[in-house]
Amino acid sequence: MADESAESAEPLLAGLRVVETSRSVAGAYAGRILADCGAEVILREPEGGHPLRARGPLFAFLSAGKRPSPGDVDADVLIREWDDLPGPAPAGPVTVDISPWGSAGPWPGQGRPWTDFTLQAECGSLRLRGVPDSYPLMAGGRPAEWVAGALAATAALAGVRGGGTARADIPLLGVNAYVTNLFVDALSTLTGASREPVVMRRRLSPSVEPTADGWVGFNLASAQQLQDFMILIERPDLLEDQELSTHAGRYAREKEWTAAVHAWTTRHTTAEILERAALFRIPASPVLSGATILRDPHVVARGFYVDDATGTFKHPAVPFLFDGRRPRAAPAEPGGSEPRPRPGKAGGLPLAGLRVLDLGTWWAGSFTATLLASLGADVIKIESTRRIDGARVLGGDPSAEQWWERGYFFLGINHNKRAITLDLTQPEGLDVLKTMIAGADVLLENFAPRVMENLGLDWDGVRALNPSIVMLRMPAFGLTGPLRDRVGYAQTVEQYSGLCWVTGYPDGPPVNPSGPADPMGGANAAAALLAALHRRAATGQGMLVEAPLAEAALTMAAEQVIEATATGVVPGRAGNHAPGFAPQGVYRCEGAESWLAISVATDAQWAALRAITGLPRWHEDASLATYDGRKAQEDLLDRELQDWASTRRAGQTAEELLRAGVPAAVAADPRFIHDHPQLGWMFEEVGHPVAGKIRLPVVPFAYDGVASWSVLPPPTLGRDNREVLSEVAGLSPAEIDDLIARGICGTHP
Structure with a gap:
């Protein structure tokens, strides 16, 4: 393998022009991914300057490789970020809109105030985090914004591949629900959970x-x-x-x-x-x-943290590699404004015609493949009856008939795939996989590196079978370095990366933020894969894409390293407090498990909150009129808000605050988030042969022309053995019967 610290010979997205008008990490990270892969990214700041400039070095990190807008320029991709309702999509380029609610549902256009904290409450994840005898906890580091950025880059590159005219609509509320709710809504549907309020704050143990x-x-x-x-x-x-x-x-x-x-x-x-x-x-x-x-x-050893251009702080390198090298961004130099040639829009979904062999397991690998399948790729999930996807056993009742078909996590992350089983420890099973590799466009896996290498299917082995294939490898810690062979899941890399370090009670231990590292790893990998496929379309040559789960998590935690090296201050755990907001917290109201989230970002919002509470001290203390004054007293403000909220109804109070312009939300029950008025679109009823009719979460964004994401239900084990082994592997009915008789493929673990 080539030296990973070296630069790739030519940018993968050379010639692609992107105009980014971002307001938060979400849009800025989308643009940064595309710039890292070689696109020309033009940053058009909102009037008054980019809000992230107030966060200093973080803005410098996310804007590196981009150039300021020289005025109106034609582009292949527009990334736009809105405080509320996305504007109309211009005719022509691929447009990706990021906003709090999206453009569908009852809330867009209402001017409803929000912050990341109130979105975490509104989507339900707040009630999953913390301990039973204390208040619900937010996930530190605004993880959903990073995932939304990776999804935006993925949607943009899918649109480019599909013909260059499409629109994706990415709602931060929906991404929050998908990223940190751990599919408990699917579990509640499967089990027929009672509507009675329950305390769901439990730490994994051990953790x-x-x-x-x-x-x-x-x-x-x-x-x-x-x-x-x-x-x-x-x-x-x-x-x-x-x-x-x-x-x-x-x-x-x-x-x-x-x-x-x-x-x-x-x-x-x-x-x-x-x-x-x-x-x-x-x-x-x-x-x-x-x-x-x-x-x-x-x-x-992997050279993952590098100095910024001014040498004043360190930041993560690009969290994926192509043919063993981290990519280099295109120079941020002025370009022309000539019209961009665009092919006519292709019919159907943008990834139609792409064949993907999915060896992914659990959430990260399976999510990458589900993104591709939902956007039109023919994804073939490959398991073994000896080694089923571990997500099948999570939450399943071992006493139930066909228990392996009832795992709520598996059902939530495996839409739109065909599925076969092959015992790859047997030569005949491995030979069938090799035959399929020879005709595939993509091979995807997220095992520990030794697994594929023991099968003779490292990059050299795969490339020998198919020089034009793109192989996506997603090991927890990468293909090199002292931890390459360590097994790791979302919780593991959250602990490693620092995401746990900033999540937790001020006087308590670090806390896992409920799994966002997996969808971040999956979305990051999907964007990198589509960049490689963009390059393959020009050269015909295959490529190895390495997208370690840990490096995606380290990128999500980038601000910690940036701040520590720029200022010497290491961010820690502060409960629900965060820089830029005071007061901010969740307060117990009347009724069981009834919590009200409040997040004040401006002096005007504080004045509105003060008027509604009517607390005399808040009027008498002049220092509270400023953010610094409120920040100095935020613990006291929390106690006063808790006393005030304890006799109030959470829903009525939240609506009163919202009408006054104060960001507020009821901390929703994540088990029934599919009934949320602004999130119902993200859940589709699926008819499953074992689980029955069940509402499941689908891809957490809308895409031009897609009325329903769920075309195929999550597959039962080996559901498509005969069809795929005949159509794709070229086996005769007798040969398939022989594989089944010998246990090399089957439908029961």
Whole structure:
């Protein structure tokens, strides 16, 4: 493999012109991805300047490689970000609109005030985070904005591939719901959950735990890993305790279980624990901050943090590689304003005609493939009856008939795919896959690197079968570096990247922010893959795309490193407080699990809140008229707001505040978010042969001409064996019968 620190020979998106009018991280990151891949990106700042300029170095990072607008220029892609209703799409270029609500539903055009915090409350994820005896917690770092940016870049490149005239509509509320709700809405539909309010704030256990010198994070994704963990902490006696083998049992006996875990972790250093966990292949990570990540040997070996152009701070490098090299942006030099030649719009979906072999598992890999399938690609999901996708077992009832078809996570992330099974440990199964690779456009996988290499299907092996294929590899930590063989999931890389470090109560441990690293990794990888396919269309040559899950998470946590190296201040945990907002919090109202979120960003919003509460002290203390004065008293303001809210109805109060121009929201129940008036579009009724009729979340944005995202329901195991093995692999009915008889393919695990 080539030296990953070297620059690629030619930008992948050379000749593509993008005009970006962003207001937040979402639009700015979309433009940054396209610039990194070689597009000419022209930044058109809103009147009064870009709001991110107030965040200094973060703006410098996100605007690198772009050039200021010289006036009206013609473009291939428009990225536009709005405070409310997206404007009309111009005829011609691909247009991607980012806004809080999108352009459909009852809320656009109402001037409804909002912040990232109120979106987190409105979408339901706030109630999933924290501990039962305290208030719900926000996810630190505004994760949905980063995912929205990656989705915007993906939609833009899909539109370019589809003919150059299309519009995508990306609502931040919908992205928030998809990114951090963990598909509990699908689970509630499957189980017929009661509408009675319940406390859903539970920490994974084990998760982030104290060590002799810091914190370590665990993520157990299987029963085997839990059993190995009990051996790791020197408690083999717990193996016989059936109650502790379940999440519910560990919650019920939380004090006893946590004491057993901490009795061992606090006797060992983080490094000792990681070394021992690696022997068991238990996913584990140090819990790092914006300062400590810079010294991590793996990111140092991969050269992931680099100096900005002025040398005043460090920031992440591009979080994906092409043929082993990180891409280089096109020079931010003035270009012409001549009209852009555009092909006529192709019929159908933009990725129609693209064949993708999907070896992805869990959320990140499966989400990438689902994005491609929803945009028209023929995606063939490949599992083994010996090794089914782990998402199938999450939440399924092991006592139910065909339990592996009822996993709510699997159902939520595998729309629009055909599905086969092949035992790749058998030569005959591997030969069938190789035949399919020879005729495919894309091969996608997110295993640990050793898995494909042991099959002889590393990049050299795949390229020998098909020189024009694009291979997307999404290992947790990348293909090089000291952690290349470590297993990792979303929680693992959230712990590693710093996302946990800024999520949690001010006096409490770091907290996992509920999974945004997976959809960030999936969307990031999809954008990189489409950039590679754009290049292949010009050259006919295949390419290896490496999109590590950890580097996507590190990019989402970029502001921590940027701030730490620019100012020496390392951001930490502040509950629901955040720079630029005061007061900001969630307050218990009348009724069970009834919470009101309030987020004040301006002096005018403060004046409106003060008038509604009528609290005398707020009128008497002149210092509260300014942000600095409120920030200095935000803990006291929280206590006063809690006293005021405790006798009020959350819904009525939120509406009163919104009418006065104060960002507010009821913290929604994520189990029933499919009933939300502004989110119903994101859930489609699917007829599944085992789960029955169920409303499932689909791709969290709208795309020109797509009335319904769900064309094929999530596939049952091996549903399309005969069709695909005949049509794609060229096997005869007798050959397929033989594979089934020998257990090389099948429909039961």
